Amino acid sequence: MTNNDDNDYKLATDNVAQPDQEIKKRPIKKQIDNEEINEKNENVEGGEGEEEEESEYEYEFVPTTGFYVVIGTILLAIIGFIIFINLDYPMSKKVKGMFISSLIDFKNQFFMKKVYIAAILAFIFIQVATAISSEIVERINPDAVNSNNRDLNDFSNSSMVGAFIVAALCFPIGEELFFRKFLFGIINHFSKILAYLISSFVFAFYHFEFDFTKLKEEFTRFPLYLLSGFTFAYVYDYTGCILASIIAHFLNNTKAVILSFLGELK
Known part of the structure; x- marks a missing residue:
């Protein structure tokens, strides 16, 4: 050899x-x-x-074992839910009715003007906040690297289509359904203030990189993650439409994917 x-x-x-x-x-x-x-x-x-x-x-x-476990769990949950709502039990029928009602409501949201206005305004607000945050981080540490953007750059270099599907479509839909529709929605039954605080902080920590060598950079960016969580929560709460926060999140991530493809994302 x-x-x-x-x-x-x-x-x-x-x-x-x-x-x-x-x-x-x-x-x-x-x-x-x-x-x-x-x-x-x-x-x-x-x-x-x-x-x-x-x-x-x-x-x-x-993709490694952890990745396949997550995907497999999601698929099993979907299959289990479909089986459950089709069982001949009163609870199953009730959940099925609520699910169908939610789908009809979601479809109607596509025809609401306020959904698109709120989403665009939220997107613009987040871009201004991002620009200010980036300027502050650069002044504190010119060599700072955003771990989320770095991973997106690597993903885009590997597959632009894959990056768009995952980062611009799957993430906004999945995150909004969990952090806003599910988490915010449940806590909001008890306290609106707690709903904003808990859902936004959990959302921020979800994007936080717990690396001791980068804690200073991450804590500097944490207010932006938190503000984004509050913004998406407000859009959902104000409009009553999960589609509004999904679109705002979609626009934000799509911009990041495009900048990454052009080599301008830092």
Whole structure:
């Protein structure tokens, strides 16, 4: 086995994600045509250094055991819910009726003008807050890197379509249904103030990276995460329509995906 074969084998084994890891990113070698290989060899022979070896790699997300467990749990929950509402029990029939009523209400929200106005205003407000927050963070630490944006950049480099589907569609829908429709909705039956506080703080901590080397950066950004949570909660509470907060969240994440694709997301 040649040295090149040894290096390739080592690269392959080093970059394989272990089953017990969280979702990770691994470097994968880009395809290099013969002309690029010859040009690189000529540069090495001519004394030009191996300057940008890192440029030969791109990043892709590696789904691991934890990822499949989460997806599997969601699918099982959906299947279980469908089976439950079709059982011949009074509770099942009641839940089914409530579910159908919610679907009809959600469909009607698409034709409400206030939904789109509130969503757009919330989106604009969050963009202004983001700009101010980014300026503050940059002044405190010019080298700070937003972990959420960094992961999105890596994901976009791997698959633009995948990044849009996951970050711009799945995340806004899933997060709004959980943090606003479910969490805010339940707590709101007891206290509106607590509903705002708890749902927004949980939302903020959900986006918080608990890394001791980056706590200063994350705590600086925490008010923005919290403000976003309050904004989405207010949009939902004010309009009474979960579609409004979903659209606002969708616009915010879509902007991030586009900036990431253009290489402008920091």
